[in-house]
Amino acid sequence: MLIDHKALLAMLASELDDARAELEMLGVALCQDVAITTAHVAKLQALDHVGQRCASVADILRAPDIQAASAAAPLESIASRLEGLTRQA
C-alpha cells in the first residue's frame, strides 16, 4: 500500500505534537511535588527542551519546503546538524 508522502509527513508531525504534549504533562505532573522541582529544575527544563525539539521538527515536516524550513529552524541543534550534512555533501 502506497501512502501519500505529504500525508505521511503530516502523520509523523502529528505524532511529534502528541509526544510534546505528553512530555509537557509529565513535566507538570512532576511539578506537583515541589521538592522535585526544586531539586531537579534543570532536568525538568530539559524535558521542555525535548518538547521544543519535537515541535520544531514537526513544523519542518509540515512545511511546504522542508529544505528551507530546516535551514530556518530556530533550534541550534537542528541548525548544526544541517550544517554537518551540508559539509558532507
Added chain:
Amino acid sequence: MTTARVLIVDDSLTMRALFSGVLERARGIEVVGMAANADEAREMMIRLRPSVITLDVEMPGMSGLEFLEEIMRERPTPVVMLSTLTQKGAETSFRALELGAIDCFPKPKSATPDEFNALAPKLAALVIAASNGGVKQVKPIRHATEASYDWNGKVVAMSASVGGVDAALNMLPTFPKNCPPTVLLLQIEPGFVDPLVKRLKASCAAQVALAEDDQPLVQGTIYLVTDPSSHAAMSRWPNPTLRLLKSDPINGARPSASLLFATMAKTAGANAVGVVLTGMGTDGAAGLKALRAAGGFTMAQDSASSAVHEAPAAACAAGGVERELPLSEIGVVALETCRRIADAA
C-alpha cells in the same frame, strides 16, 4: 499570638448562636459579645473593646454597610463581613471591601449546624488573621498612566487569598494596556468572581480574562485563575501556555499557587516574576522557592500592606522571596523587571 476577641453583629438570633458556637470552639478565639443591631454593637464596642467584628451585611435599621462606614470613621477595628452569595450580595461585598472590611465571608445557604461546622475552620482562621492583621488602610484606586510599554518577554504570576480582591483592584488598574502576560491566582468564593471580573474590566487598561485550558499567554492580558475545581500550570516555552488540570488539591489548595510557580520555574525560569500577595496559609511558599532557585525574580507583599500576612510570611520563611515590598511597589517593580532596557546610544 493573642486571643482574637470577637464581637458578632447579626440581627438573626439563630445566626448569632451558630456563628458564636463555631467561633467559641476554635482555639485562639473568644466571643466577647453578640449584638442584634448597630445600636447594641456601638455600645458593646466601647465596653468590650473587641479586636475583630463579624458584621452582617443586611440588617434592619442601619445596614451593615452604613455601620461599617461608621466603624471605620469613628472607631477603626478589623471587620469581617458576612454576606449571602447572591449577585446583589456579591456587589455589596465589594462595596464593603472598598469601605475597609478585611474580607467578606459567605453565609451558608441554610442555617444548619452541619453547614456551619463545615465552614468553621475557614471562618475561624479568617477571624484570627483579621484580628492579628489590624485595620486595613483604604487608598483610592490609581490608574495606568503609561501609554506604551516595551516588554522584554518575561511573564508575571501572583497568588493571593484573603485581601486578594482588594489587592487586585488596587494594583492591576495601574498596569498599562500592553503589560506583560500576568496570571493572578485568587482563592476566592466562586460567587465573587463575576463581580470582580466586571470591576477589573471597567478599571484596567489591559484585557482581563478568566483562565482557560490551553490558553496562550499574550502581552496585554491579565488572566484570573479562580476555579476551585482545577489547578493552573504554565506549560511550554517560548510562547507560554496556561493549562488547567483536574487533579487533587495540593497541600489542601486548589488551585495551588505552589504548582503554578513550580511550573513557571520549569518553563520560564529566569524569565518569570512570581509574587505571593496577601493571604492565609502557606500555599505558594514552596513553589516560589523553586522559582527563585530557577533564576526567577520573586517578591512577597509586606506585613503593613497585607490584609493577612500568613502566606507572604510563609514564602519569606521558606527562603523563596527576593524582595518584600508594599503592594503599591510590587506592581511597579514587576513591570520594571519585565521592561526592555533601551540600548545605550
